[in-house]
């Protein structure tokens with residue numbers, strides 16, 4: 001994602017970052033995105049399309065981590081959206097309003113949903129992803145739009161609620177996890193087989209020390225799930241089965257493959273499979289507490305540390 005410091009607001013910066021990512025992980029196919037900013041004009045979009053950039057991420061100004069340079073007035077970007085629509089560039093949205101703009105009793109995400117609808121109506125051929133959706137209302141709003149609108153669901157929003165996020169810095173993220181009924185609506189969307197809903201980790205590796213030393217409510221927003229992210233989705237589904245929200249029959253291999261892999265690839269017009277597979281086995285493995293950078297200088301705490309999960313092995317295509 002492009003919310004680095006400073007943000008990736010030019011094609012050259014995005015390509016430079018892509019180079020660094022490729023050097024670190026040569027076997028990963030990175031889809032790159034620009035940070036929506038007044039300097040991202042229709043001409044920038046043309047250049048981005050030529051450079052193979054996939055998306056542009058809209059962060060409402062002040063809504064989340066490093067969003068200070070984000071969007072204050074969405075209408076000011078209509079020409080840019082028209083250019084994205086023309087060039088097949090995806091609009092990735094952090095779909096929240098600022099607290100001051102949310103009517104009493106409405107979540108920041110729910111208050112954003114009319115804007116999602118308006119954007120879709122105005123730019124029907126623009127592919128839009130409502131990133132990391134968290135509410136039952138968002139699931140319904142996305143379903144009500146045409147096939148060019150999809151939504152990602154993270155692993156952590158499938159098991160966290162506001163009761164966790166309020167008080168545990170390792171469960172604090174944006175959008176804030178919501179009510180148990182919202183979490184359960186997300187679980188149902190995952191097993192619905194509806195291709196509009198696909199996996200997106202939004203895994204955020206904030207240094208452990210920044211989480212543990214922050215004053216109450218001041219920890220950086222983000223949950224780190226990446227090392228066990230598939231297993232955490234499965235864990236959330238198992239917990240959903242235990243609560244009776246979904247049934248064991250809902251969790252088929254076909255639906256899991258759709259949600260975790262195929263639907264996202266389809267939305268992004270990639271081939272439906274990379275050819276690689278994963279094998280999941282129960283071996284009593286437990287989520288480790290943290291991972292450290294190579295130098296040992298940075299340590300990041302992992303969500304649900306100590307919980308028993310499936311062991312995962314990649315089987316590479318020949």
Ligand SMILES: O=C1C[C@@H](C(=O)O)NC(=O)N1
Pocket residue numbers: 003064065094172173174175202204205221222223
């Ligand atoms: O939207 C976001 C951004 C992310 C981050 O830290 O980059 N952390 C979050 O919790 N939500």
